[in-house]
Amino acid sequence: MTTPAASPTLATRRVAIAGNPNTGKTTLFNRLTGLSAKVGNYPGVTVESESGEVKLARSGVVTVVDVPGTYSLTARSAEEQIAIQAVCGLHPLERPDAVVLVVDATQLTRNLYLALQIIETDIPLVIALNMVDMLGELGQEIDAAALERELGVRVVPISAQHGEGLDALRVALDEVLASPDRARPGPRWIPSDPRLRADVDAVARELPAIWKLDNPRRRDALALWALLSLDENDELPDAPAKLRETVLARRRAAAADGREIEAEIIQGRYAWIDQRAPKFLRQRASVRESRTDRVDRLLLHPALGFAVFLVVMGLVFQSLFSWADPLIGLIETAVGAVKEQVVSALPPGFFNDLVAEGLIEGVGSVIVFLPQILLLFFFIGVMEDSGYMARVAFLMDRLMKSIGLHGRAFVPMMSGFACAVPAILATRTMERQRDRMLTMMVVPLMTCSARLPVYSLLIAALFPPDRIFGVLPVQGLLMVAMYVFSTLVALIVAAVLGRTLIKGKSVPLLLELPPYRLPHWPSVLAQMWRKTRVFLSEAGTVILACTVAMWLLLSFPRDAQIDERFDAQIAAVNSSLPAGEERDERIAALENERAGEALRSSYGGRLGHFIEPAVAPLGFDWKIGIGLLGAFAAREVFVSTMGVVYGIGEDVDEESVGLRQRIKQEAHADGRPIYTPLVGLALMVFFAIACQCMSTLAVVKRETRSWTWPTFLFVYTGALAWLLSFAVFQGGRLLGFG
Amino acid sequence: MTSLDLLNPGSTARLVSIGGDRAFRCRLMELGLLPGTLVRLVRRVDVGGVLEVEVRGCRLSVRHGEARHVAVEAGA
Numbered sequence: 072m073t074t075p076a077a078s079p080t081l082a083t084r085r086v087a088i089a090g091n092p093n094t095g096k097t098t099l100f101n102r103l104t105g106l107s108a109k110v111g112n113y114p115g116v117t118v119e120s121e122s123g124e125v126k127l128a129r130s131g132v133v134t135v136v137d138v139p140g141t142y143s144l145t146a147r148s149a150e151e152q153i154a155i156q157a158v159c160g161l162h163p164l165e166r167p168d169a170v171v172l173v174v175d176a177t178q179l180t181r182n183l184y185l186a187l188q189i190i191e192t193d194i195p196l197v198i199a200l201n202m203v204d205m206l207g208e209l210g211q212e213i214d215a216a217a218l219e220r221e222l223g224v225r226v227v228p229i230s231a232q233h234g235e236g237l238d239a240l241r242v243a244l245d246e247v248l249a250s251p252d253r254a255r256p257g258p259r260w261i262p263s264d265p266r267l268r269a270d271v272d273a274v275a276r277e278l279p280a281i282w283k284l285d286n287p288r289r290r291d292a293l294a295l296w297a298l299l300s301l302d303e304n305d306e307l308p309d310a311p312a313k314l315r316e317t318v319l320a321r322r323r324a325a326a327a328d329g330r331e332i333e334a335e336i337i338q339g340r341y342a343w344i345d346q347r348a349p350k351f352l353r354q355r356a357s358v359r360e361s362r363t364d365r366v367d368r369l370l371l372h373p374a375l376g377f378a379v380f381l382v383v384m385g386l387v388f389q390s391l392f393s394w395a396d397p398l399i400g401l402i403e404t405a406v407g408a409v410k411e412q413v414v415s416a417l418p419p420g421f422f423n424d425l426v427a428e429g430l431i432e433g434v435g436s437v438i439v440f441l442p443q444i445l446l447l448f449f450f451i452g453v454m455e456d457s458g459y460m461a462r463v464a465f466l467m468d469r470l471m472k473s474i475g476l477h478g479r480a481f482v483p484m485m486s487g488f489a490c491a492v493p494a495i496l497a498t499r500t501m502e503r504q505r506d507r508m509l510t511m512m513v514v515p516l517m518t519c520s521a522r523l524p525v526y527s528l529l530i531a532a533l534f535p536p537d538r539i540f541g542v543l544p545v546q547g548l549l550m551v552a553m554y555v556f557s558t559l560v561a562l563i564v565a566a567v568l569g570r571t572l573i574k575g576k577s578v579p580l581l582l583e584l585p586p587y588r589l590p591h592w593p594s595v596l597a598q599m600w601r602k603t604r605v606f607l608s609e610a611g612t613v614i615l616a617c618t619v620a621m622w623l624l625l626s627f628p629r630d631a632q633i634d635e636r637f638d639a640q641i642a643a644v645n646s647s648l649p650a651g652e653e654r655d656e657r658i659a660a661l662e663n664e665r666a667g668e669a670l671r672s673s674y675g676g677r678l679g680h681f682i683e684p685a686v687a688p689l690g691f692d693w694k695i696g697i698g699l700l701g702a703f704a705a706r707e708v709f710v711s712t713m714g715v716v717y718g719i720g721e722d723v724d725e726e727s728v729g730l731r732q733r734i735k736q737e738a739h740a741d742g743r744p745i746y747t748p749l750v751g752l753a754l755m756v757f758f759a760i761a762c763q764c765m766s767t768l769a770v771v772k773r774e775t776r777s778w779t780w781p782t783f784l785f786v787y788t789g790a791l792a793w794l795l796s797f798a799v800f801q802g803g804r805l806l807g808f809g
Numbered sequence: 810m811t812s813l814d815l816l817n818p819g820s821t822a823r824l825v826s827i828g829g830d831r832a833f834r835c836r837l838m839e840l841g842l843l844p845g846t847l848v849r850l851v852r853r854v855d856v857g858g859v860l861e862v863e864v865r866g867c868r869l870s871v872r873h874g875e876a877r878h879v880a881v882e883a884g885a
């Protein structure tokens with residue numbers, strides 16, 4: 072097929088795909104655009120936008136953008152406002168040349184409500200009647216031609232999942248773009264009651280000119296939108312105050328008359344739909360219990376449903392926690408191998424170190440997140456696509472509501488036990504900006520797996536392997552206590568922040584429980600990859616830069632004197648001892664000592680001294696201070712940093728007997744031990760709360776598109792960690808411990 | 810007349826009116842819950858504090874506290 076190229080003077084035309092949630096927009100979008108899709112963000116809000124390209128016979132290559140799923144164009148918040156902005160092209164979004172509205176054929180009347188609203192805006196429209204493959208099973212029949220006659224716009228039956236009807240849809244879209252006027256039939260329902268008409272006209276006069284009101288139909292549509300959307304506490308920053316006042320005044324006057332404007336508008340549209348429904352929709356006698364009903368009887372069962380829920384969550388958690396582990400190990404080994412290659416290939420010196428210790432380590436610290444991110448997005452994709460995610464929100468709503476959050480916050484919070492980075496990315500499943508922010512601010516408090524090595528080291532070194540009453544192991548109990556502690560802190564902080572700084576009205580929970588469907592694997596995988604790519608390209612670069620910066624901080628300046636001294640000592644060992652195990656050991660010990668001294672004299676080491684007065688009230692000395700700085704790269708790095716600080720070498724882990732011994736022996740100048748069990752406890756409390764993880768901060772920065780939130784997160788967790796550690800340490804001392 | 814949260818699971822009722830917060834009312838209406846619409850209470854999930862209702866062939870969850878504002882005529 073030859074396609075005449077679109078006239079080069081014409082900018083590429085844009086088509087928006089809109090529809091109710093769960094109608095198959097994403098599936099259709101992927102079908103139409105294939106692999107050309109790109110992820111971006113709507114300006115000002117953290118809502119993702121995807122765009123891709125589709126090639127049409129006559130119109131040539133057309134850009135397709137998705138509009139977030141919505142039941143109506145009515146908006147109460149900046150995120151919800153995107154729908155009207157995207158459909159009408161309100162500032163700052165561009166106006167599309169046409170809209171493809173995806174309609175779920177199995178829930179036709181409710182979906183037609185949005186169709187009527189979009190037709191009112193006078194944008195050229197074509198309807199993709201999706202999921203027609205399901206109609207037979209539900210005993211429904213839709214006469215698409217009759218629906219087309221009633222609506223006045225093209226209606227193309229499709230099955231996005233099975234790829235049916237897509238050619239017809241492309242042809243219809245092509246025709247709409249070629250003769251857009253035929254796809255703007257004018258409003259179906261008209262506010263004909265003179266009193267309502269007067270309300271609409273009054274509000275229309277106050278619409279801001281920036282909304283391009285050249286078209287009277289569009290002006291009416293926007294006036295109706297304002298009448299439904301605006302009120303005293305809407306969160307719509309773009310609506311002029313004068314407009315809001317007019318709406319409120321009209322509403323008050325109507326109420327005095329015993330009228331309710333919103334009800335008149337909504338009921339008017341639904342009455343139009345319900346009156347005509349018999350012409351295009353036939354419902355055969357009621358069908359037997361559906362598959363969804365049977366599944367829900369188990370999955371939402373008060374006892375069994377909860378058990379299944381725990382198993383599913385356990386599975387997700389387990390996969391993030393331990394299945395990802397071998398993969399992470401593999402990545403670390405591979406990074407190590409590459410590093411070795413580079414070290415031996417390049418001449419020794421600054422450049423070699425920069426590439427190996429800075430860049431390669433940095434790339435490693437980004438891709439090391441991939442297993443967990445891919446797995447979590449895979450599970451989330453399956454849960455969303457199958458319909459189970461809505462049930463999770465349903466089951467968890469009471470618990471999450473008690474801390475001012477929505478049932479949907481549960482999965483991100485739980486994923487935080489594995490790692491905050493994927494968990495923060497997972498907050499994207501929440502629609503409200505305020506809920507997302509609040510969740511992001513508390514997710515880093517959950518005990519992530521990177522804290523475990525630190526806890527293990529401190530607990531093993533400082534607490535006796537005793538058993539209370541001969542059965543309960545002290546060390547194990549402490550570990551459990553740390554989990555309980557961090558979870559409680561997270562819940563309390565969420566409740567407090569949600570009522571103060573990140574305030575928001577508790578929104579009514581009106582969740583759709585979509586029918587269960589088998590996940591469509593290509594979509595699940597495509598989504599998983601797309602989200603991961605965003606992480607790699609945006610958060611990844613920040614993490615990389617931070618890793619390099621941390622490396623510079625901890626390895627410079629280099630003191631030539633130290634090097635000379637150790638070189639001389641090593642040379643002496645070399646000449647005095649015969650080659651063999653003893654000589655190698657002595658040299659290794661000297662190298663470790665050298666590394667320790669270099670670190671202690673680096674900028675980072677000086678910073679450790681510098682912050683000592685700040686951490687001394689918590690019982691920490693400057694060496695622990697260096698460890699805290701090192702932990703900023705990743706918490707588990709604390710262990711190897713302490714290994715280097717103490718001159719034991721960086722190849723230590725929490726199991727190292729040497730490091731544990733050394734920790735016990737560390738003493739103040741006056742001989743008192745530095746690490747007492749109380750100091751250990753204070754240090755663990757500090758680790759539990761402080762968001763000393765630059766990857767988390769980088770991801771928060773990328774997700775919120777601002778430095779405010781990561782700064783706030785860093786400062787508040789730091790302050791809280793300091794206060795609580797202080798309370799533990801000083802309180803413990805007052806009580807005579809340590 | 811009773812309210813949605815008091816229906817027996819499995820029973821159907823005709824919606825009479827929606828009270829409560831304006832945003833809540835509008836949202837329910839836009840989802841097609843209007844006076845005269847048939848609503849079926851599918852199940853109550855007390856652990857989550859929510860109800861599942863069926864309207865226009867679609868399933869929605871509503872919190873107990875919010876469902877109290879939805880007046881219905883049972884036995885329709």
Ligand SMILES: Nc1nc2c(ncn2[C@@H]2O[C@H](COP(=O)(O)OP(=O)(O)O)[C@@H](O)[C@H]2O)c(=O)[nH]1
Nearest residue numbers: 093094095096097098202230231232456588591
């Ligand atoms: N039976 C059937 N299922 C579909 C069809 N199109 C999409 N789905 C499924 O409907 C669910 C929601 O689809 P999705 O594209 O994520 O909807 P969105 O929320 O509107 O983006 C997924 O489980 C899809 O696999 C279809 O034509 N027929």
